[in-house]
Amino acid sequence: MGFSSILVETDSEAVVKAIFQEQTYPQLVETLIVDCKFLIRQVPNSKLLHTFREGNQCADFLANLGQSSPWSTTILNTPLEGMTTLLVRDANKVAFNRLR
Template sequence: MTKISFASELWGLQKGLRLAKHHDFDRVETETDSLAVVQALSKNAETTVEVDTLINDCKTLMHGFYAFEFKHIFREGNQCTDYFANMGQDSQWATNILRHPPEEIIQMLNRDANGIVVRRFY
């Protein structure tokens, strides 16, 4: 994982945690396909000075919830997240909050909700 994608994962997590706090969620489950991010936040892993503040901010936010679970999941295990990550790469730099899922991911939501994994082909 490059430094840029590692930092991007952390920025996304921080934004998501702040949104959850803003909406008064007290139980949060977070999944990421970045094992490096999980390790950096779960342990006192060695990181670079560029992301230390971001990691500490995420840790502080995580501890502010009544229940918080953070785990690694393969990209294939959460197609919706992968879809939105790819969608974000193709859009302007901004935060987009969607009130309803785009039509094209309804099937993905159903598969994710039922734990159905679809193999990716490259």
């Protein structure tokens, strides 16, 4: 899509470690990790960071969506219904309390 920079935030420390550490994983997981590494390298100024779910409501929204979706790669060209408000809140650093 021609991006020159991108910031990827995830609330999974395990994902960040898997991307940056050289380890062997089961085939299905390894394929996904290799795909992520490839995509990150396609953007010259890219960062992958861990954030608590309170710090990025969109990441939490997508993680929850992924729990109920079939196993596959999904590329979103526009925000899903319900994400626009979260994007605005994240951009404006609106506080979010964790519910237990």
